[in-house]
Amino acid sequence: MGRGRTLEYPKTPVNKVNRYNQRATYDLEQIHGIINTSSVVHVSFNTPDPSNPFPVTLPMVGVAASYEHPSASLGEPLDIYLHGYVSSRLMNLSRNAETESKTNTPDASASPTGLPVTISATKVDGLILTLTPNTHDINYRSAIVYGYASLVTDVGEKLWAMEQVTNSVLRARWRFTRVPPDSAEMQSTSILRVSVVGGSGKIRVGGPRDEQKDLVRDDLRENIWTGVVPVYECLGEPVPHKGNRVKDVPAHVLEYVTEMREANEKYAADAIADQSQD
Amino acid sequence: MGRGRTLEYPKTPVNKVNRYNQRATYDLEQIHGIINTSSVVHVSFNTPDPSNPFPVTLPMVGVAASYEHPSASLGEPLDIYLHGYVSSRLMNLSRNAETESKTNTPDASASPTGLPVTISATKVDGLILTLTPNTHDINYRSAIVYGYASLVTDVGEKLWAMEQVTNSVLRARWRFTRVPPDSAEMQSTSILRVSVVGGSGKIRVGGPRDEQKDLVRDDLRENIWTGVVPVYECLGEPVPHKGNRVKDVPAHVLEYVTEMREANEKYAADAIADQSQD
Numbered sequence: 001m002g003r004g005r006t007l008e009y010p011k012t013p014v015n016k017v018n019r020y021n022q023r024a025t026y027d028l029e030q031i032h033g034i035i036n037t038s039s040v041v042h043v044s045f046n047t048p049d050p051s052n053p054f055p056v057t058l059p060m061v062g063v064a065a066s067y068e069h070p071s072a073s074l075g076e077p078l079d080i081y082l083h084g085y086v087s088s089r090l091m092n093l094s095r096n097a098e099t100e101s102k103t104n105t106p107d108a109s110a111s112p113t114g115l116p117v118t119i120s121a122t123k124v125d126g127l128i129l130t131l132t133p134n135t136h137d138i139n140y141r142s143a144i145v146y147g148y149a150s151l152v153t154d155v156g157e158k159l160w161a162m163e164q165v166t167n168s169v170l171r172a173r174w175r176f177t178r179v180p181p182d183s184a185e186m187q188s189t190s191i192l193r194v195s196v197v198g199g200s201g202k203i204r205v206g207g208p209r210d211e212q213k214d215l216v217r218d219d220l221r222e223n224i225w226t227g228v229v230p231v232y233e234c235l236g237e238p239v240p241h242k243g244n245r246v247k248d249v250p251a252h253v254l255e256y257v258t259e260m261r262e263a264n265e266k267y268a269a270d271a272i273a274d275q276s277q278d
Numbered sequence: 279m280g281r282g283r284t285l286e287y288p289k290t291p292v293n294k295v296n297r298y299n300q301r302a303t304y305d306l307e308q309i310h311g312i313i314n315t316s317s318v319v320h321v322s323f324n325t326p327d328p329s330n331p332f333p334v335t336l337p338m339v340g341v342a343a344s345y346e347h348p349s350a351s352l353g354e355p356l357d358i359y360l361h362g363y364v365s366s367r368l369m370n371l372s373r374n375a376e377t378e379s380k381t382n383t384p385d386a387s388a389s390p391t392g393l394p395v396t397i398s399a400t401k402v403d404g405l406i407l408t409l410t411p412n413t414h415d416i417n418y419r420s421a422i423v424y425g426y427a428s429l430v431t432d433v434g435e436k437l438w439a440m441e442q443v444t445n446s447v448l449r450a451r452w453r454f455t456r457v458p459p460d461s462a463e464m465q466s467t468s469i470l471r472v473s474v475v476g477g478s479g480k481i482r483v484g485g486p487r488d489e490q491k492d493l494v495r496d497d498l499r500e501n502i503w504t505g506v507v508p509v510y511e512c513l514g515e516p517v518p519h520k521g522n523r524v525k526d527v528p529a530h531v532l533e534y535v536t537e538m539r540e541a542n543e544k545y546a547a548d549a550i551a552d553q554s555q556d
Contacts, residue, residue, distance in 0.1 A: 039402045039509070040418055046333065054395070055322040055333035057396050118333045124318055124511070130455070131455060131456050133440060133444040133451075133452060134459055142318075144335055162411060163411075165411075170407060173411075173414070174411060176502065177408070178409050178502065181410070208521075220456050221521070221522075222524070223524065224524065225528050225531065226518070228516070229448065229513055229514065229535055230515070231512070232514065235405075238505050238507050239506045239507075241504040241505045242485070243504065244499075245500050253503065269517075
């Protein structure tokens, strides 16, 4: 990752990663990659209710992409498109924030319109088993992106975004289904575009890292197994619906399932071998 | 789940789930179960910086448990213990919030002390492939818990919580390692206890749910495959560390890996078969 020219999110007090036994990254390609390989992301935001001190967090389908530059790579600046499937509350807040934003802007320097949201995605890659609890750890990849969410109103952008969202669930699925959505479906679907102002990632790779005080003790090393349990998201054999009439599972499904299964397992194995932090 | 007496979190404007093609749950057993089977949870909170409108979200190890009632089941009221591994910022905010809380309480009715945090965990169980993009969906389990985070200062509770956290990474691991932590390790470890004031969950199970307008079209049904791709977290074969001297992978590791692998795969399959929402 990060080959050739790499763009990074600026380090600010908001997104600065406190390093601790992990690698911080501000590399756009890595951060966008974590988001786009996560079927579900968490979207956190605050409600206007002053009696509620808790951020609201919703699981949503999210994809990093650019409508203005559809051919943009993961390493370039992208918006995050969110399918507002389960969050009429978020949709309303975004609509309100948009109308208010001219007069009530939390961070003028970022010239934001919309609702401030924090998007997070984490993938667990392995369980690190060491000689003592304090050195136990987890291999993982985590991405956090900050930005301002607005409802997509342009019909062309909305249709394009719906295709990105559908294909983020299963690659290329859109063109193998009944499209385009009819007017009722376009009406009933809400898509949020998050204009990203910053982000960061944390990545832990490698194996056990025990401390010298334990490594020198034969009584520990001869009795405590140390190593890594690889963890990865597995895609199983596709299960046809009872109403399905197509005999064979189509290639676009089989290829994606096989590819993702192998890629995820490979990442977990490569993460263990990666000693770059040791 | 939810057998016999079931306790539920109260429905409030904060945690009320907007139902849409999914089952909302306030059942403690289900919500705590999602958190305790997630190796990593997301913790969101606000910073005091008025120029930062974005919630901060950190990946942390979290476990629902009760120090006062260690034998409490998942269906009973529990605290959430967080390992403050990567979040010195969160630790400092909690320390400050605690000292200020007497004079500055966001929600007196909940008699909180500590920093308001929102803990979220989501597990993806399947990809729902239907006749048209708008009916595509994801089988998933999501849990959100709200509460007030405070640093654990009592040595007994802290030691107990460190054991819970360690065993949440791999069941029973604590007693097979060098314990107890020495004084330096106790000093350097920070544990947060979140006093939970509310929570909710969302669960989507079942298969494709197409609309009548598409189901009546033979041209669609004879050309578009519909079904589910099961998704589950897979634990791979344990990989010994280069410095490991114990010949065989111990039973507590092998049993956990096998059990979790089978349980996760079974849940994804059962979720497809579950027509309770159809």
